[in-house]
Amino acid sequence: MEADKSLTLACLLQLLHRAREADNAAQLGFIVVNESQQLLPYRQAALWREGLHRHVSALSGLAELEPTAPYMQWLNAVFRWLAADSSAGASRMLSAEHLPARLSTEWSDWLPAHALWLRLGGQGALLLARDTPWSEIELRLAEELAHGYAHALRQFAPRRDWRETARQWLRPKPRQRRILLAVLLLALMPIRLSVLTRAEVVPRDPLLMRAPLAGVIDRIAVEPNQRVARGTPLFDLDATALSGQSALAASERDAAEESFRVSSQLALTDDKGKLAMAQDRAKLEEKTIAAEYSDRELQRLHVTAPAAGVVVFSDRSDWQGRAVAQGEKVMTLADPSHVELAAWLPAAEAIDLVPGGKVTLYPNASPTESYSAEILRVAYKAEPVEGGLLAYRVQARFTDDTPPRLGQMGTARVYGHWVPLIYYALRRPATAARQWLGW
Incomplete structure (x- = not known):
């Protein structure tokens, strides 16, 4: 008894070793349907392969197969029915009564009364048939042998190429139809087109x-972001040159006034003095106008706040001693309660924006806060911004009751029209491909 068990185990190991050493699928199929008889006595064996083409690939005692033969067609139909039967399991004892009527009627024409059906993992199935029933011990040995054959068949499993995958998806099964429908619905789901901007x-x-005159800034009287009242001194321009001009104009006016006084006295006794008096009067008026103009220009060098607010500029040291042209902006006077949002939409990511569109600001200094705004206007022309990029300036009005602090920086999400999700996902790749291909 012990010798029989040892012989059986040695035979099983030998078959598994031979299966692992097979050079190709045909050689392995020959071993499966013919040499398995050393371990399990049977009269007929058939190997069925799954994969790209589901078919009987080997029969015991035959070197070449004829796919159109009636026996082959019947065997293929039996294997397909067993593979589709969810109650078949990994292995089972089989006879004619287990098959549907259209297949069982031909059983006696092709196979002995008792068969053993073994599942080879996902690689196929093996059918062994003989005249006597199968024992439980033989069933267990057959299952172990089938497990080894399945492992050996896996290395010769056909690889699915893209054509087969395409054909499978073009002729989808119910589960694939549901997946395709879900993907289609997801691709067509509407989503708001948006772009992140600075x-x-x-x-x-x-x-x-602004600087009222061309000159040099002598003094900045306020600090950056300082609140000021109306009339508060803001900055002064250097008055050295204008002070000299004003003093010279005043001296010339005094001299003209003295000359006019002398000529007016002479005009009382001399007719020629009347002509000189008229000339001196004209000269006096000219010098008076020049002196008054110099005084007004001197007063303009002292710039004060025309209204209450907050002064916005970079730094006092950046402006003191700096030469400015007439009309050059020095600082801004703003009301901190009246603010709006300025965003720069990159030209490469420009979307269609209209007044009234939605904008959300995410401040850099407050990661948990956000502010809603409404687009007021969009520049029609892109201009260079930081980093040398071209961007469109977008102005928006805050709709929240409490607006953010003046000067706060952050990231704004600018919203456009509603588009399908697939358009949102492929917009940038399609744009890059179009620019690269030139269509």
């Missing part, structure tokens, strides 16, 4: 404090 909180309707 943004800043800027004053609304600010007053620009």
Whole structure:
């Protein structure tokens, strides 16, 4: 008894070793349907392969197969029915009564009364048939042998190429149809087109404090972001040159006034003095106008706040001693309660924006806060911004009751029209492909 068990085990190991050493699928199929008889006595065996083409690939005692033969067609139909039967399991004892009527009627024409059906993993199935029933011990040995054959068949499993995958999806099964329908619905799901841009909180309707004259800034009287009242001194221009001009104009006016006084006295006794008096009067009026103009220009060198607000500029040291041209902006006077959002939409990511569109600001300094705004206007022309990029300036009005602090920087999400999700996902790749291909 022990010798029989040892012989059986040695035979099983030998078959598994031979299966692992097979050079190709045909050689392995020959071993499966013919040499398995050393371990399990049977009269007929058939190997069925799954994969790209589901078919009987080997029969015991035959070197070449004829796919159109009636026996082959019947065997293929039996294997397909067993593979589709969810109650078949990994292995089972089989006879004619287990098959549907259209297949069982031909059983006696092709196979002995008792068969053993073994599942080879996902690689196929093996059918062994003989005249006597199968024992439980033989069933267990057959299952172990089938497990080894399945492992050996896996290395010769056909690889699915893209054509087969395409054909499978073009002729989808119910589960694949559901997946395709879900993907289609997801691709067509509407989503709001949006772009992230750099943004800043800027004053609304600010007053620009410009240099009244060309000159050098002598003193900045306020600090950056300082609140000021109306009439508060803001900055002064250097008055050295204008002070000299004003003093010279005043001296010339005094001299003209003295000359007019002398000529007016002479005009009382001399007719020629009347002509000189008229000339001196004209000269006096000219010098008076020049002196008054110099005084007014001197007063303009002292710039004060025309209204209450906050002065916005970079740094006092950046401006003191700096030469400015007439009309050059020095600082901005803004009302901190009247602010708006300025965003710069990159030209490469420009979307269709209209007044009234939605904008959301995410401040850099407050990661948990956000502010809603409404687009007021969009520049029609892109201009260079930081980094040398071209961008469209977008102005938006805050709709929240509490607006953000003036000067706050952050990221704004600018919203456009509703588009399908597939358009949102493929917009940038399609744009890059179009630019590269030139269509």
